[in-house]
Every structure is written in C-alpha cells, then in structure tokens.
Amino acid sequence: MFRFASSRGGRFAALYLSACLVAAAADKLDLERTDPVPANEPVPIQDFFRPAYFSSPQLNPSGTHVAAIVSGGLDVSRLMVIDLKTNETKVMTGLGDSDVGGVRWLNDERLIYSVSAEKYWGVALGAVEIKSMSRPYPVIQYGMHRFISRPEDDPLSPYVWVSGEGAGRDGGIVTVNTDIKNGRWVSLDPNNFNLYSVAEDQNRRVVRRRFPVPEGGLIAGYFSDRMGHLAYSYTGRQGVFTLHHYDGEDWEPSPIDMEANEVLATADEPGQLIVSQKLYDGQPSAVRFVDAQTGEYGAEILRDKGYDVTSGPLRDRGSRRVVGFQYHRAIPASVWFDEGYASLDKIFKSSFPKKVVRIYSTNEANTVFVLSVYSDREPVTYYIVDLEKKSLGPLKAALPWIDPARMAGVSIVKFKTDDGKRLDAYLTLPQGASKESPVPMVVLPHGGPWVRDTFGFDGEAQFLASRGYAVLQPNYRGSPGYDWMFPESDQWDFLKMHADVTAATKAILKTGFVDPKRVAIMGGSFGAYLALSGVVHEPDLYKCAVGNAGVYDWVEVFRDEAFNQHFSPQFGRLQLKLGNPDDEPEKFRAISPIHFVENMKVPMFVAHGKDDKVASWLESKRLVSQLEKHGVPHETHFVSRESHGMQHLENQVELYEKIEAFLAKHL
Structure with missing residues (x-):
C-alpha cells in the first residue's frame, strides 16, 4: 500500500521494553548463531527474515572508519563503527530496545542517526562521537523529525524537517546545533505531556535557524542542492504537486510540471535539476537537465533503450559532482560520465x-x-x-x-500483457523442478504499487523455494521502469495491474515446470489486494490465497484518508487520480475485490497488524466478515502492537509458520 509522508505525529510507542524479554526472544529465535545450519537440517524460517547482521556501511569523509547498522544477536538495529586501521569495533549503547537507522557522518568524528520504536515509530534524531559510543545524546526528539542534508560548509549544523510538531502541525525546516549535548532522552513515555514539554524546551535550545514553511498546500518533502544547502520543497493541493525553490529568504513556485517530470536530483550547476521526463509516447523517459526557475529543459544526459531511469545519480564524495547512475533494468545497470x-x-x-x-x-x-x-x-x-x-x-x-549453495536460482522471464506489452518477472525454481516433475507455485506480486521487484537475493522467495514452491514475482504496470510503455492513466488502473499478474501466471504455466493444479497467490499490502483480486476474478486459476496487511475496498480507503486530509496530500491525490466514490460508485465497486468474494472457490489466509497506520487492519476484518458471509474457508492471524506487514521477528516467524502450514494444506 502506498503512503505519502504524513505530517501528523500520531502516537509514539514505548521504548522501554525490558531487557529480559528481549533476551528471551533472542534465545527462542537463536539469534546468536551467525553460521548456516548444518546441510542436513532445513533452513529455519527465522534465517530468511531476521534483521541483517551488518548493513548500510558508510565511510567517514577521510575513509578511516566505517559506520554501519548491526543486529548483534537481537531483534534490534544498533550502530557500529569500525576503525579500518586497527579493525577495532565499537557498538553504540544506551538506547534500550529502540532501533537506530538513517545513519550519516557529519564529520570524521560525529554521526547523526534516527531513533524509532516498535519497528515503526520515529521518535528522535540523536548524535554520537565515535570516541564515546556509550554516550549518545538527543539532538531533537518527541516528534517526527527527518534528517534532510549536511551542508558542506557547516557540517555540524544539519537541516532537519520537523514534520510533526505539537498537535500535528508541520514545523518546516530547521538547522540544529549538534554541538549541544541536549539534555536527556525523554521519548520514553509518549503519553506523558510533561515529558513532551521537556522535549520541546530541549528542541528549542538546539535550533539555530527556522526556515519559512512553503505555501501552496500540504508539505510533501524537501531536498538540498549538491552542497547540502536547503534548496527545494514539494507541496500538494487537491492532488497536484508543486515544486518550490528557495531564494535565500522565501519559497518561490517553480513552473516545472510535476506530472510530466520526476525530479531525480539537483544538478551540478546552481538552479538546475536532473529530471526523468515522462514522455508516455512509446519511448523510455529521458533523463535531462531542467532550469528550476524557468522550467526550460537543457541537455539530455541519459536514456536507456528499454527502461525508465527512476533512481538518482551517484555523486563524487569530494566534489559533490554527478559521476554516473546506478539503476535497475531486469538486472542492475551502471552508466558512468x-x-x-x-x-x-x-x-x-x-x-x-x-x-x-x-x-x-x-x-x-x-x-x-x-x-x-x-x-x-x-x-x-x-x-x-x-x-x-x-x-x-x-x-x-x-x-x-x-548458505548460497542451498538457495535457489532466479531466472528473468518476459511475459506479454493483454495489450501486447512485454514486462519482466522473476522466477525462482526449487531444486528438482522439471517438466517431468512439475512443482507447486506461489505467485508473489509486490506491494506498492509503485515499487518494483529487482534481481537479487529475496528472503521471502527463497523461504518459499526452500519449502518446495516455485515463486513468481511479476513486475506489473505501474512498477518503476515500465511507465513508458503505457498511458499515464494505467498507473492508477488497478484492474489492469491484476490482469498483468494473471498474464504472468498463465505464461509460466505454459512452461511445464509448474503444476497448474497447485498454484497459490500471496502478497502483502497492495500485493494482498492483488492476491484477493486474483481469486475473485480468476476463480479457477488458484488453489488458495494469502493476504497480509492488505487493502480490499477503495471506498474505505477514501474514508480512512479523509481523516488525515489536513495533514497529508494523500487524500487529494486519491481524489484527483481515482475520482470520488460518491460520484462513481460502480467504478469503486469494480476496483474493490471485497465486493466479489462470492465468486471465490478457494480458501484464504488473512493477516494484519492491529497497529497498522498505513493500511487499517479493519480492512482485513471486513474481508473476514465477507468470507464468513459467503461461506469461504479462511484462516486469520491478527496481531496486537504490530505495524504494517509485521516488523518484529517473533511475529514474522509466527506468521510464516502459519503460512507454511496453510500452503501445505491446500497445495
């Protein structure tokens, strides 16, 4: 399911879960083990989903140290720093059961990072010196604060977006003084207003400068120029986004058409942007320069022969100049300037x-x-x-x-859509699959919908393959890289997305490697929407379905988003692109698979976290009511204190244990 940045703070989960409970969970899940299990044992579910042992490594400016996120035998993310000369490692302590992410070097000695609770709620930005890793200190907290950039000429005073402040108001951009070791951590009890007041006082002390909030709608985001200074912002009004450029004193709207251009980055020259110009004319999008003040296009710098380029460029760390692009085709690609x-x-x-x-x-x-x-x-x-x-x-x-030797290989396959376009899908075949011994298959459409599957190791697909299933991951229309093939309206045509998944499934069945009588469809978020769509609109194609954290009724999505319309541009975007359900009830009924449950011939497994703020768990609850009404066999798994898609490892393992049993029963 999609979500724009929300400016409403919401509630913040507690950070003080007891260390004994965390240790007990780690012991139950065997998180101390870092070696593969013996080859004669099945790979445990936890090994496919546990947090990375080491990820997101970043060199400091001089290249003497690496900062990275580590798990260290627990279901939490911590900050580690490695001295490359001595190989000495230090792990930051002092944040209890909270997770660390978004780590950035400010200089050779100091790091800034985000702190989140319950795998979901962002509660603070903190800083730490590598010489005193046991003494991290808060920079700004008790709200939704996002690091924007580090100015090259004043790296210890980064730009921060205070996107949730007080009663949900947007506080705009501030620069903060990270030299101030700002009091104590007070984000431990989100319901204690006295602590909020303490945090607010502390936040005021570190703010060096506040910038005006751009007018013209709800704030959707900010970004800097190549030297790290605040330069641009987005606002949304009635679903239309406007780009603004900062003139040193205030925000000026830019004439760049945000429907026809995707901003990838700032260019090397002041006032220039690098955009992907969406042509929708049967040619991949052109990456080119554009003047932010006049909207005039400059030179074309990149155009792939078969894919839109939708990722930003790589910059030289020293000069901050663009040196190339690393982006996704069917396999990853690189272009260097x-x-x-x-x-x-x-x-x-x-x-x-x-x-x-x-x-x-x-x-x-x-x-x-x-x-x-x-x-x-x-x-x-x-x-x-x-x-x-x-x-x-x-x-x-x-x-x-x-153990890579025990994992399954992935093939890149092309499939033809109903309107004759050729899209990519990834097919993972378990060991022993052949035309003589066809295997059951799980179709696994991605969520989003405006994200894509890419080539590489995928824990969920490998888990299913380890249990004997072929896994199909189709990139349907709307997935980045393929927009040039379709009219712009297809990005919001959910039924055509469903039809693409169906076409991919039928194409693989023709290969003979898959048993056509044993095919399931499974997905999370928007992938769950496609899973339900599959079994209600193609009742004879699949034997069962699995949906986790799904959306199934677009009228209800509108009602949920209406409550947030004063804090997020999401509601206006939905109205602009989908229309109004009061004016077009039949259209909204057609795109909402919950209304066609009576067509189902197969059982469904429905899961959802009850604290999901992206896709309400009531969507799944209403689906279960319809399954019961029409006598459709089903199983449910609803979990309290869980967010979108199940983030705690214990809950993920329990979820996939149940999914494994469900698939074994019905395939």
Missing part, C-alpha cells in the same frame, strides 16, 4: 564474475571504497577497497547464516 569511475567499476566487476557489484560508499579522496556484492542466491557481502594499499578484502556479510 567520469572515466575514472568507469575504469574502477570495470575493475571491481572483473573481481567478482557473475555477481552484481555496486559502489556503495567512498571517502572524499576517492581512495577508499565500500562495494556491495551479491547474486540471486547470495545475499550482500560488503568489501573494502583501498587504492593506495592496492587491497581488496571482505568487510562483513549481511546475512552470514545463509
């Missing part, structure tokens, strides 16, 4: 044949690089390259408990 980077990229890739190799982080001098290396069977392993020492060696593996 700098000969030095192009040569290095070629050398790096030659060191890891048949693997995907990406430049992940560099120091300012371009002498030290972090590479991410992975394949369809092998999760990411990070490597350190030191050009001065002429050395290349492993840093850490993200999921060391996964």
